[in-house]
Amino acid sequence: MKDKTTAALMAFFLGGFGAHRFYLGQTGLGVLYLLFCWTLIPAFIALIDFIVFLSMNKESFDMKYNRVYFSQPIIHNYIPTSPIPQKDAATEIERLHGLMEKGMITKAEFEDAKRKLL
Template sequence: MNDLMVKSPQEKFCSECGAVINAKAEICPKCGVRQAAAPSQINLGTVAANGKSRIAAALFAFFLGGIGIHKFYLGQVGLGIVYLLFCWTFIPYIISFIEFILFLTMSDETFNNKYGQA
């Protein structure tokens, strides 16, 4: 009976070793493996290490993408200037709409890997 693991509502099982850990734990103290967020725990407002938000970037791309504001926000100043220079052609508007869709469909982890470096 001692081998039977019981958890409280504030606990969860480690995805790697199965140990009972705190529900808010990001890393298992037993095996050291990072825990994936449960679908109900995913926050739309998560922020990368440098303070950039995927949702904010998507909104900038949708509303102000034709003049490259989302590129400036993400620290890509050179591309932002290119968008400004060619905004009269409406090509940046089309590209930014595609980027808007990409930001919305991109996972937080992918966004953080691509744009989250501090």
């Protein structure tokens, strides 16, 4: 697990060579710092990184650089629901009874559907 203080100290003392970026697992940036270390631009950026690391709180640092060490929370109370809402049997029987009274279905069809529901 990466430490904020260690990263800040590496940025201050060895930042011109990108040591803090290698430490944080950002090897691409570390190589870029090494390639341009002779220009002193990486040293200036490392000084800014030093200040940023010191002003960053531990939670922000951990979320940015130690994310792999923290597992995602597991939700144990998830209950999948059916995408189609289930009608209760009494409501469906009432609907079928209304259709039978209107003459849209026969008494035999009503009884058959009611038997399937119950």
